[in-house]
Amino acid sequence: MLNYKNHQEKLEKIKSGEISLSENVKHFLKNIEANKKLNAFNFVFSEDALKDAELIETKIKSSSSCGKLAGMVIAIKDVLALKDKPLTCSSKILKDFVSLYNATAINKLKEQDAIIIGKTSCDEFAMGSSNENSAFGPVLNPVDPSRVPGGSSGGSAVAVASECCDAALGTDTGGSIRQPAAFCGVFGLKPTYGRVSRFGLTAFASSFDSIGPFTNNVEDASLILEVISGKDCLDSTSADIPVPDFQKLLDDVNLASGDYNGKPRIGIPKEYFGQGLNPEIRESIENLIGKLKTSGFEVKEISLPHTEYSIATYYILTTAEASSNLARYDGARYGYRSSESHNLKQMYTLSRSEGFGKEVKRRIMLGTYVLSAGYYDAYYKKAQKVRRLLKNDFDNAFSEVDLILTPTTPSTAFKIGEKSSDPLEMYLNDIYTTSANLAGIPGINIPIATSSEGLPIGLQLMANQFNETALLKMSYYIQKNLL
Amino acid sequence: MNSKYEAVIGLEVHAQLLTETKLFCGCSTKFGNPPNTNVCPICLGHPGVLPVLNKKAVEYAVLMGLATNCRINEKSVFARKNYFYPDLPKGYQISQYDLPVCEAGHIDVDLSDGSTKRLGITRIHLEEDAGKSIHDQAFETLVDVNRCGVPLIEIVSEPDMRSAEEAYQYLSKIKQIVQYLSICDGNMEEGSLRCDANISVRLKGETKLGTKTEIKNMNSFKNVEKALNYEIERQIELIEDGGKVIQETLLWNADLNIASPMRGKEEAHDYRYFPEPDLMPVIVSNDWVKEISENLPELPEARKQRFTSEYKLPTYDADILTSSRDLADYYEEVAKVTADYKSASNWIMGDILKVVNETKTSIKDFSIKPVQLGKLINLINNNTISGKIAKDVFPFMLKEGKDPEVIVKEKNLVQITDSSAIESAIQKILNNNPNEVEQYLSGKEKVFGFLVGQVMRETKGKANPKAVNDILKESLEAKRK
Secondary structure (H helix, E strand, C coil): EEEEEECHHHHEEECCCCCCHHHHHHHHHHHHHHHHHHHHEEEEEEHHHHHHHHHHHHHHHHHCCCCCEEEEEEEECCCCCCCCCCCCCCEECCCCCCCCCCCCCHHHHHHHCCEEEEECCCCHHHHHCCCCCCCCCCCCCCCCCEEEECCCCCCHHHHHEEECEEEEEEEEEECCCCHHHHHHHHEEEEEECCCCCCCCCCCCCEEEEEEEEEEECCCHHHHHHHEEECCCCEEEECCCCCCCCCHHCCCCCCCCCEEEECCCCCCEHHHCCCCCCCCCCCCCCCCCHHHHHCCCCCCECCCCCCHHHCCCCCCHHHHHHHHHHHCCCCCCCCCCCCCCCHHHHHHHHHHHHHHCHHHHHHHHHHHHHHHCCCHHHHHHHHHHHHHHHHHHHHHHHHHHHEECCCCCCCCCCCCCCCCCHHHHHHHHCCCCCHHHHHHHCCEEEEEECCCCCCEEEEEEEEECCCCCCCCHHHHHHHHHHHC | CCEEEEEEEEEEEEECCCCEEECCCCECCCCCCCCCCCCCCCCCCCCCCCCCCCCCHHHHHHHHHHCCEEECCCCCEEEEECCCCCCCCEEEEEEECCCCCEEEEEEEEECCCCEEEEEEEEEEEEEEEECCCEECCCCCCCCCCCCCCCCEEEECCCEECHHHHHHHHHHHHHHHHHHHHHCCCCCCCCCCCHHHHEEEEEECCCCCCCCCCEEEECCHHHHHHHHHHHHHHHHHHHHCCCCCCCEEEEEEECCCCCEEEECCCCCCCCCCCCCCCCCEEEECCCHHHHHHCCCCCCHHHHHHHHHHHHCCHHHHHHHHHHCCCCHHHHHHHHHCCCCCHHHHHHHHHHHHHHHHHHHCCHHCCCCCHHHHHHHHHHHHCCCCCCHHHHHHHHHHHHHCCCHHHHHHHHHHCCCEEHHHHHHHHHHHHHHCHHHHHHHCCCCCCHHHHHHHHHHHHCCCEEEEEHHHHHHHHHHHHHHCC
């Protein structure tokens, strides 16, 4: 067990000498080794992490100022670029690829003295909901290794849940942070689209992808978000909107008295509680809603009428973007090239056929189809219109309420292999999470309970664009008072 | 062309913009660097990279739009054009599709029959260039990515041209404008200006369009005219023989002077265009357009008009002098030094352009500076040297780059205008050539020229020719009495 409850306390204990950062890193490395069978990491940077620990510990203890994340040990999803380290996206096609540069989010972590301990596994190119689609093999859920950890950022969720690091970065295109966080019982935050620069995030679906943290508590999630957010001149879609001091804002929540000044209004969308929702999850969520009401929060039912179209819309638009984003992996300049190819066409078809996994190929074909002449209007263009309608749903909802509360997933972690033969059923696992990406709004998973089988149950909160403040404050309130 | 038919031609012109850096990254656009050195993870299409738009390129596109009477769209959108090719690192080209930056413009061109014709411009859009595939090496194929991401504008004309001549004039005008705007060097041979053509033919009076073909790879102005004439004739012959034109892409072969169907590339490509999610729409506000239009230089047509009014030059002269911005600038620099505008024009159109063309230098780098040419003209006009001497001074200026007055002094070429000096030289020649004098007096006035030549030789060419003429005539006539 870690002898600190969040990063702030860790930092104080390092300063006072109660904790040795080097020992702390060694403890994580030992846990990584002990949990090897979970397959959470693609690469572990033991030497770098130990070296950094020494330098940063000295920095923390000396009078000179240290970064906000000084000594925080972080694992990053292997779709994020880390200079001079492999960047595989858990794909055979990038098996030997080494990045020439750092992602902006990674640079920001390093500038604030975080320690990068390794790169975590994920579904190939972040496409999947179970972390079974990795060229390095499936990742197992630490709570029950016969079950999936969720995906696509399964490795990051497992790394945090199995105490292999303080926090991890993942990416969320349709629930890839929130869903594995729910399956593994940790906090997982997907920020507003544009809040965090995507530069250095290997694109799956450019207008959906967000980078966000997995943590054991809301304070650390707030701190990491604060560090990685902000306008980046290398990402034209990053937002030029001031980044609040999220951590400080948490103090507004007066925990001692259980009071919450300017209590947010909470909406419960009826469409999220229909058929297919696991009864135990429903019960846990309703339980928590009851507690909120008792605590004096205004909770009301709302409607997001286009919810039923979200999965279809999501899979048309994300696969369209993916089919184009993944065209660069063609064997011509870098990455895997089939040894069987003897001409240009063979180089393309064989390299891509052999280099990509089944799910990635399925999505490339889907995306190519929906963009094709004669189908574009019926699929891509129509889906763009529906995306706008879904966004309108949220705009309307947020004129009535400040936060939307839903389950994160319809089920708890399922068995490995249980859904891999049926892509549609697998896709439905994202039913509560894709809408936030379609609308570009932030969402968080809060682990609120365990099922009768001992499996984690997650609650999702969503807020309006760039209102992470309300999201984090409410999460903090729940973490402190209601769990 | 068979007079029953008319051609319908539309051109797509790609112009490489003269920005310092590429369209979406900070790499240099410098031509001729060693292969694959002007590159970075962004233009190499590495995982995770994103494009950031070069504002200068947008400015240049807007400048072109303004110069060609286009509407500047307040909002334009980048789109991905998807296709696989080894010199296209991302597997798509970032271009513009249904919302280009400029639309609905036109230019006026002068035709050889003296008429002027207005030719429509459908659109101008921004896009990135692809790299170069090099096939003729010992290896199978090499790729140079230096050019990848260099900004281009594509200027798409309406199908308004009816002959190869019109197309040629259109293209020349486009080249002239991009050069005037200093947004492209307009070099077709080096590929900084490229032209593809869509051609069909139809019977005169017919309003429906015939089946078109596309011709690519015409990498010089001469080739454009040749290729278009070739294709027009081919299509007419085909139809006359009862055949049908097939819609296809042809490649012009400048060695064989034929256009042959392109092989190995699928026809009717499906590029799966969709809006580029990595870039925000380009917003060109009215204020920005205003700011850009303030940088709009005087355009060729206006400058030509001004040359005829301000410098009183014949249209012919003005046309040639304004053909390029650099040449017109050169002329105006000369005109600042000398008020003899016509002489300045003559010198430039004659001696100077001859050397420029022969040595294939640019007027900008010409060794005789405009001030020096102006001074040379002034030396003639103030009788310091004769026009003939000036022609001798010119090569020295060319070679030594010195001011004309320095050369005149060094070589002792100052004109003799002192009439007593000229008189004594004439006297000497008349004394030495009694036979010729006799002939002249007997009516063979042709020998006058010979005698003038002798005097000029005697004075080493420095005598003022008009004075020599006058005094010699006077002296000879005096002998008659």
